[in-house]
Amino acid sequence: MNAPVGRLEDSLTLPQPYLLFLGDTTNAAYAKTAFGLADWAGDRCTGEWAIDGCTVSTGLPRLSPADARAAGARSLVIGVANQGGVIGAAWVAVLVEAMEAGLDIVSGLHTKLTSVAALVEAARRTGQRLIDIRTPPPSIAVGTGRKRTGKRLLTVGTDCALGKKYTALALHRAFVGRGLDADFRATGQTGIMIAGGGMPMDAVVSDFEAGAAEMLSPDAPTGHWDVIEGQGSIFNPAYAPVSLGLLHGSQPDVFVVCHDPTRSVVLGMESFALPSVEEVIDMTIRLGSRTNPAIRCGGISFNTSSYDADAAEAVMAAERERLGLPVADPIRGGAAFDALVESILA
Amino acid sequence: MNAPVGRLEDSLTLPQPYLLFLGDTTNAAYAKTAFGLADWAGDRCTGEWAIDGCTVSTGLPRLSPADARAAGARSLVIGVANQGGVIGAAWVAVLVEAMEAGLDIVSGLHTKLTSVAALVEAARRTGQRLIDIRTPPPSIAVGTGRKRTGKRLLTVGTDCALGKKYTALALHRAFVGRGLDADFRATGQTGIMIAGGGMPMDAVVSDFEAGAAEMLSPDAPTGHWDVIEGQGSIFNPAYAPVSLGLLHGSQPDVFVVCHDPTRSVVLGMESFALPSVEEVIDMTIRLGSRTNPAIRCGGISFNTSSYDADAAEAVMAAERERLGLPVADPIRGGAAFDALVESILA
Numbered sequence: 207m208n209a210p211v212g213r214l215e216d217s218l219t220l221p222q223p224y225l226l227f228l229g230d231t232t233n234a235a236y237a238k239t240a241f242g243l244a245d246w247a248g249d250r251c252t253g254e255w256a257i258d259g260c261t262v263s264t265g266l267p268r269l270s271p272a273d274a275r276a277a278g279a280r281s282l283v284i285g286v287a288n289q290g291g292v293i294g295a296a297w298v299a300v301l302v303e304a305m306e307a308g309l310d311i312v313s314g315l316h317t318k319l320t321s322v323a324a325l326v327e328a329a330r331r332t333g334q335r336l337i338d339i340r341t342p343p344p345s346i347a348v349g350t351g352r353k354r355t356g357k358r359l360l361t362v363g364t365d366c367a368l369g370k371k372y373t374a375l376a377l378h379r380a381f382v383g384r385g386l387d388a389d390f391r392a393t394g395q396t397g398i399m400i401a402g403g404g405m406p407m408d409a410v411v412s413d414f415e416a417g418a419a420e421m422l423s424p425d426a427p428t429g430h431w432d433v434i435e436g437q438g439s440i441f442n443p444a445y446a447p448v449s450l451g452l453l454h455g456s457q458p459d460v461f462v463v464c465h466d467p468t469r470s471v472v473l474g475m476e477s478f479a480l481p482s483v484e485e486v487i488d489m490t491i492r493l494g495s496r497t498n499p500a501i502r503c504g505g506i507s508f509n510t511s512s513y514d515a516d517a518a519e520a521v522m523a524a525e526r527e528r529l530g531l532p533v534a535d536p537i538r539g540g541a542a543f544d545a546l547v548e549s550i551l552a
Numbered sequence: 553m554n555a556p557v558g559r560l561e562d563s564l565t566l567p568q569p570y571l572l573f574l575g576d577t578t579n580a581a582y583a584k585t586a587f588g589l590a591d592w593a594g595d596r597c598t599g600e601w602a603i604d605g606c607t608v609s610t611g612l613p614r615l616s617p618a619d620a621r622a623a624g625a626r627s628l629v630i631g632v633a634n635q636g637g638v639i640g641a642a643w644v645a646v647l648v649e650a651m652e653a654g655l656d657i658v659s660g661l662h663t664k665l666t667s668v669a670a671l672v673e674a675a676r677r678t679g680q681r682l683i684d685i686r687t688p689p690p691s692i693a694v695g696t697g698r699k700r701t702g703k704r705l706l707t708v709g710t711d712c713a714l715g716k717k718y719t720a721l722a723l724h725r726a727f728v729g730r731g732l733d734a735d736f737r738a739t740g741q742t743g744i745m746i747a748g749g750g751m752p753m754d755a756v757v758s759d760f761e762a763g764a765a766e767m768l769s770p771d772a773p774t775g776h777w778d779v780i781e782g783q784g785s786i787f788n789p790a791y792a793p794v795s796l797g798l799l800h801g802s803q804p805d806v807f808v809v810c811h812d813p814t815r816s817v818v819l820g821m822e823s824f825a826l827p828s829v830e831e832v833i834d835m836t837i838r839l840g841s842r843t844n845p846a847i848r849c850g851g852i853s854f855n856t857s858s859y860d861a862d863a864a865e866a867v868m869a870a871e872r873e874r875l876g877l878p879v880a881d882p883i884r885g886g887a888a889f890d891a892l893v894e895s896i897l898a
Contacts (some may be wrong), residue, residue, distance in 0.1 A: 496824075
């Protein structure tokens with residue numbers, strides 16, 4: 207994320223540093239976006255702000271919009287999601303105040319900022335921008351399948367919501383820690399805010415899905431790695447088109463399969479059995495080789511958050527033995543994670 | 553086509569007869585809309601029109617917009633699709649002339665007619681309508697994978713633009729001719745123009761692609777067949793997400809693989825080899841069994857338009873022998889096509 211975000215600069219690069227807005231939330235679970243930003247983009251967060259009643263804090267300094275602007279902030283990010291993904295009526299005054307202080311507003315909520323008349327009026331008056339990150343850039347081209355320069359890694363999964371974003375972030379951090387030239391390429395709302403840009407893949411029209419992934423990771427220098435956040439699963443009866451377009455357009459050299467060993471059925475679709483890790487490896491190679499015949503599996507990322515350390519190591523060791531591939535939990539890190547990184551870079 | 557198109561039936565009523573517009577195309581494969589309308593709705597097409605440089609013809613009389621209007625035409629239909637689905641700059645003057653002659657404009661291109669200022673101005677001035685048929689219905693739900701009642705057939709392909717729509721229309725006609733209860737389910741611009749309703753699958757947002765296919769072929773009586781027009785190819789580096797969402801959401805009992813035996817590379821992507829028919833059968837079964845474990849291949853539809861009758865029969869006989877499946881060209885019909893229908897209904 208130290209490198210610029212390719213040709214998306216003009217269309218979907220977010221103004222940083224951020225002021226994180228926590229609203230009036232009293233439950234940290236609703237402030238996951240703010241915590242994710244504090245954890246993964248803390249150096250690009252000037253502070254946090256809230257309104258009366260908020261009892262949650264990321265630990266960053268509390269700054270009013272005017273003070274945050276004076277400290278260098280360029281946008282206020284809505285870091286909370288409430289029931290229904292709407293923009294709280296109590297928030298509007300703060301958002302207007304932030305625009306008057308010189309901050310753009312960034313939101314990943316379902317409700318568009320531009321659907322709130324008071325915000326549109328304030329944006330017009332102040333010249334600040336309302337940035338809805340669920341809106342794809344306007345001019346995505348149809349995919350070409352052309353081989354691009356540079357190296358690419360894609361995280362794929364046996365299901366949704368089991369660690370594809372976290373794995374990509376951890377691998378990107380490890381690559382940069384080893385002195386490699388690497389970019390994290392975000393494909394979902396939280397990832398886009400962390401990266402400061404990206405492509406909301408699930409909001410792109412199907413005919414342009416692969417083209418959007420191609421746009422997300424443009425030609426890069428030899429030795430450069432794009433570490434691309436995966437979405438969904440090729441085996442998901444609802445979301446597979448997102449996963450396949452991302453796979454074809456990303457043309458990954460290496461992929462990492464993300465899996466939660468406690469899960470046996472698809473999240474929210476209990477009549478569908480989870481595919482096995484082997485099925486995902488096989489199908490990803492078969493489909494992915496269409497745009498990169500050299501595609502290979504670099505290893506497996508296990509989400510072992512419901513195991514203690516010994517049980518986690520045992521389940522990962524068994525899988526390592528069974529598949530003959532590195533298996534690691536990026537949250538636990540350690541030698542297993544180093545081995546995964548080595549396998550990817552081999 | 554004679555039967556109503558389910559719950560989508562009130563979404564479109566297009567002004568007919570049509571004048572087919574061929575633009576300046578030099579490749580008949582890009583004019584499949586015009587050819588499809590001439591063949592399947594020829595009694596509702598007054599003629600065709602083109603601009604300098606066009607080398608393609610449907611065989612209908614060439615009529616200027618004014619002459620077509622005098623002959624009864626009520627709309628000009630854009631019958632060509634170029635890469636990316638944009639409105640050619642050279643076309644605008646003809647479309648304005650057509651409105652001045654009293655014709656509405658019908659388009660299935662990605663670029664909306666209403667996004668072209670000169671067309672909006674001419675529509676306002678003349679009182680004619682700009683009808684963009686590639687606008688999905690507003691409330692498509694995320695796919696569920698739930699098994700629906702009734703039988704479904706999907707045409708799939710080794711590539712784009714080689715006969716998936718024709719094959720579905722011919723099979724629907726054959727089913728109805730045998731007294732079966734069947735609907736043709738249109739998924740692309742030409743099919744929708746022919747059928748008068750359907751789902752523009754390639755214009756649907758990726759997250760809702762499978763859900764859109766589920767909506768297109770709702771629960772139906774036992775013994776009823778939905779004959780669903782396929783799109784693209786699972787192996788197409790640009791359009792595979794459309795094909796996969798359609799496959800998952802259609803949950804076909806039977807599929808027919810459409811192929812052009814003269815084609816060796818992907819249309820418009822000459823560096824990509826065409827997949828073999830066997831690869832398409834195998835991958836369609838593997839991916840399609842996710843939502844219908846009983847999925848099977850009913851046979852192969854060959855586009856033998858560049859062969860004479862003897863050569864066509866020879867190439868189909870060889871493929872029949874090789875695959876052990878019925879192979880027919882629906883345009884040639886005959887006993888081979890009857891055998892394909894029997895295999896599907898077996």
